[in-house]
Each structure stands twice: as C-alpha cells, then as structure tokens.
Amino acid sequence: xxxxxxxxxxxxxxxxxxxxxxxxxxxxxxxxxxxxxxxxxxxxxxxxxxxxxxxxxxxxxxxxxxxxxxxxxxxxxxxxxxxxxxxxxxxxxxxxxxxxxxxxxxxxxxxxxxxxxxxxxxxxxxxxxxxxxxxxxxxxxxxxxxxxxxxxxxxxxxxxxxxxxxxxxxxxxxxxxxxxxxxxxxxxxxxxxxxxxxxxx
Numbered sequence: 400x401x402x403x404x405x406x407x408x409x410x411x412x413x414x415x416x417x418x419x420x421x422x423x424x425x426x427x428x429x430x431x432x433x434x435x436x437x438x439x440x441x442x443x444x445x446x447x448x449x450x451x452x453x454x455x456x457x458x459x460x461x462x463x464x465x466x467x468x469x470x471x472x473x474x475x476x477x478x479x480x481x482x483x484x485x486x487x488x489x490x491x492x493x494x495x496x497x498x499x500x501x502x503x504x505x506x507x508x509x510x511x512x513x514x515x516x517x518x519x520x521x522x523x524x525x526x527x528x529x530x531x532x533x534x535x536x537x538x539x540x541x542x543x544x545x546x547x548x549x550x551x552x553x554x555x556x557x558x559x560x561x562x563x564x565x566x567x568x569x570x571x572x573x574x575x576x577x578x579x580x581x582x583x584x585x586x587x588x589x590x591x592x593x594x595x596x597x598x599x600x
Contacts (some may be wrong), residue, residue, distance in 0.1 A: 403430055404454045407465055421476040424468065427456075428477060431465065432498050433505065435527065439519040440509045444580035447523075451530045452581070466527070467534040470543055475600070478545075495524060495547040521549040521560040526577060529590070532597040533583055546599040565594065 407427040413420060431450060438447040451466030458468065468474075478494045486500075487493035499520055510516035528544030536542040549560045558566075568575050572587050583590040 400449050400454055403427065403434060403450065403465070404456075406430060407454060407456045407468070417472075418476045418480060421473050422480060424473050425477055427465070428469065428474070429498070429501070431527075432502055432523065435523040436502065436506065436516075436519050437509065439522045439526075440506070440515075442576065444576040444582070447526070448577070448580040448582050451527070464534060466530040467538070469527075469545065470531045470535040474545055491551050492546060492548050494545075499548060517552065518560065521547070521552060522564070525549045525560050525564060526582075528599075529593055529597070530582060533589070533593045536593060536596060542593050542596040542598060543600055544597050550599070568594075 407424070409423040409427075411423075434450055435447055438444070438450070452464050454465040455462040456465055456468045474494075481487060481497050482493040484493075484497065487497050490496040502520075503516060506516050506519075510519055524545075524547030528547065532542035532544040535544075551559075553559050568587065568590060573579075573585075575587070575590075577583070578585050578587065578590065583593065
C-alpha cells in the first residue's frame, strides 16, 4: 500500500490539457487492478480494503481514498482515451477489455486457467464499482460505479459475478468477507443500500 500510495500521488507540472494531466493516474489504475486481482485470487479482502480505503490521494485541496479517485472525471478521461485505441474499438467496455488483456500474462501462475482469471478479474471490478458507489454516495448522494466486463460476461451461460455476489451477501450476511475486512462500514444494510442505488457510467 505504501508503494502504491507514492505512485498515486504524482509530482510535477499540473498545467495543460486536462486529459493528458489525468493520464498521470493511469499507472495507479493499472497497479490497482494488478494488486486488487491478486488479492481476489487469494481471498485477501483485508488487502483489498486497504488498497481502496487506506491509500490517500491528494486531489486539489483535499485527500481522498484511492477508491474515490476514480469516481470523478479521472476514470472517465482514462476511459475515453483508451476507447480510442484500435484494439478496443467496438468493445462494450473498452477500458475493462484493455486492462484484462494487458494484465492477463502476469497471472499465469496464480490463475493458470482462463476461467479462474476471469472470475478474479470480474470480482475485483464489481467490488471496485461497489466501493466507488459507496464512497460517492457518502459525498455526492449518488452511487456511481464504473461498468466493467462483469456487466455482460457469464460463466458457461450461468450467473454473472454481480448475481453471485448478491447471493453471497444474502447467504453470509455479516460474515461476508468484504464486510469483515471493513468495507461498507462492515454493514449488510449499507452494502444492500449501495446495491439498490448504484448507477453505472
């Protein structure tokens, strides 16, 4: 978390094109995906919670959790820039598609099968969207989360990861690992509220 926090707070000039300046945060997003998926692959929700909530980013005149950095225009600009790349042209979720293909080769030992990696990747993205929505709901009164590959991918024609996670929350309640790790204030009621109010961008 200390290493990622240093990268998440880039130095240097902050004048010029907003889109180009926003791309200073691309390395942070890439590493967040790598660290977050590794945490999902090993069921380390404590690490995952620390990445999104404990790392602080200086944004204008205040410090915000890393998970909230991508709830504003930052990720929209990155998404727009990646979306112009030929290799993701016409894809439903271009940023998610790009991240998947960029990161996959680094997980051949942790997740040797495509199915294993897909599930860890989609779990990371959906929970990332939920945490984004939780943080934005606290600040803006609207629950915004980025739409990833989980929104259209299913496994062997069966449940998508959002359906799987919904069922986990119903079945496990307060024992659901992300709650035990401190996400959503450790509250079933809070995560259910976020799920009900979440809107996609």
